[in-house]
Amino acid sequence: MDRLRAIEYFLKVADLGSFTAAAKATGVPASSISRRIQELEAELGTTLLHRTTRNVSLTELGTVYLDEVRAAVKALDDASDLITERPASPSGLLRITSTPGYGRFSLMPALRKMRRAYPDLVVDIELTDTVYNLAQNEVDIAVRSTADLPERAVARKLTDDVFGLVASPDYLSRYGTPKVLADLKTHRTMLYRGPGRIINWQAKTKDGWVDVQTNPTFICNEGRQLIDEAIDGTGIGLLPCWSIQEELASGALVALTLEDAELSLSRSDTLGIYLLYNQPRYRLNKIKTAVDFLVAELATGDRQA
Template sequence: MQLNALRYFVMVATTGSFSATAKHYQVPSSSVSRFISQLEKELGQQLFYRNTRSVRLTEMGEKYCVQIKDVLDTLDLANEEIAGKNASLRGVIKINTAVALGRSHLSRIIYKLQEVYPDISVELMLTDRFIDLVQEGVDIAIRIGQLQDSALIARKICEQRYVLCASSAYLEKQGVPQHPQEIEHHACLVYKGGAGSQLWYFRQTLDDKPIIIEPQGSLKSNNVEVLVNAALEGRGLVLFPTWIFEHSYFKNAELIPVLSNWISSVDTHSVGIHVVSPENRIRSQKVRTVIDFILNEIGDPPYWDKWI
């Protein structure tokens, strides 16, 4: 069993493409296909489902990929330690985060990352559920909320900041609330997830007892984009974290912040955003470099808080 075959296997699993893998390693596509076929023959297992449109892992291939990635990561770590800090960064890195955060922000950061480190291939896994990073073979995750797994190494990005806002057309017609209790007389666009409809909390300082508002309106949804688009169309007030909104919404006055002198949230406690990694991954120079790159791009305070 050749090491190249294992590296090609992991890259095909990441990219879903034999040609992309061949391009990455600068070898003919036929070579990648031949190595993978020989690997499957040696293992006595089919690792990929192949058709003219796509390549995807079999169930056995998914299990094998997680195990082999661990082996390759250990080997790369040993090579990094011998080569020193001047070694070029290469290989596959798997990143997980929430769907909205990944689509709005992390994907853009990854594009910049790959301009600086063209030999790094990224598998971006977007899901709104907390997954087992070790079991899924994830190197880095950006998580929103309370950290539960003490086995993960975490670095805090920021506290999540919320903004209550509405379109200028809505505010001109319905008026601008001057106090949280006035929200009860407004149309609200309410997020309703698995735990039910969100409550809105308002404080003037972090030590204050919050004013709790149960927002009411004719539109509730478990989809952020639906509610933000409704706010842009003048349907009511919406409360979300600052990172949910596009910069242009505030720059072009499509949305106007309301009650900016109040601290707003949808939780009784502050919610942090962290970048986390399994202990066995954080030892890798590649993982540490990518984490530092992500943190530097987001900034402190995060760039999306500067939009308001």
């Protein structure tokens, strides 16, 4: 039995959820794929897949086996890439995931510049708040706003995730300028909706951190929309400083400072935008090239963890 081929078929069926879909993806008859997986199961002495007339699902041991062999097969693929790729010309598919706001404002322009410099790189990027598993090689590079760095990945800090309290000149002329934390209770505010919850503002005062209760008039999970609403005078926003530099410079937004508190969306002092990758995969020319390029383009501070 060609064990590696059988494992590859097993991975494809597990990912796509059916023998028919795996057959279309591989160009191999479904009956041949099924037979190879049955031979693999016989060799292992266990059932990897539950089969019904309608669907295919993993058994408990099949799930364990999937996690183990996926990383092994990916390591073999990486070893082949390491030997065959041309060091002078990085090429191939580069899978990147990024938090949406930073991805649109900062990462996408840097990637366009990188693709012009290295036209043989194919960038597959997903802007999402979903956290992919770097250890299982679901992506090559992840860009995340976080204070909790993964233990098994290299983290290169691109910038501090500092938030600025801002409003439009029109809003301030109509509603006045807040001077202290208590003033915010009478103001219209705009909040960010994160994955699964609305993110309230946090205030660092001389007595410690407090949760800020405001009167939101607009809530959205898209940072650009919050900026546009702030410019339109909808309310006061607490926005990432890296996202509003042009608006502050042009006067479309005005930075506000409270006398008795500093505001943030997190109570962590280590919150930042980090570029994450697995150290062993850094040996691949395409990943090393992309990591080094993006850090050089985007980093205002760089640390490894």
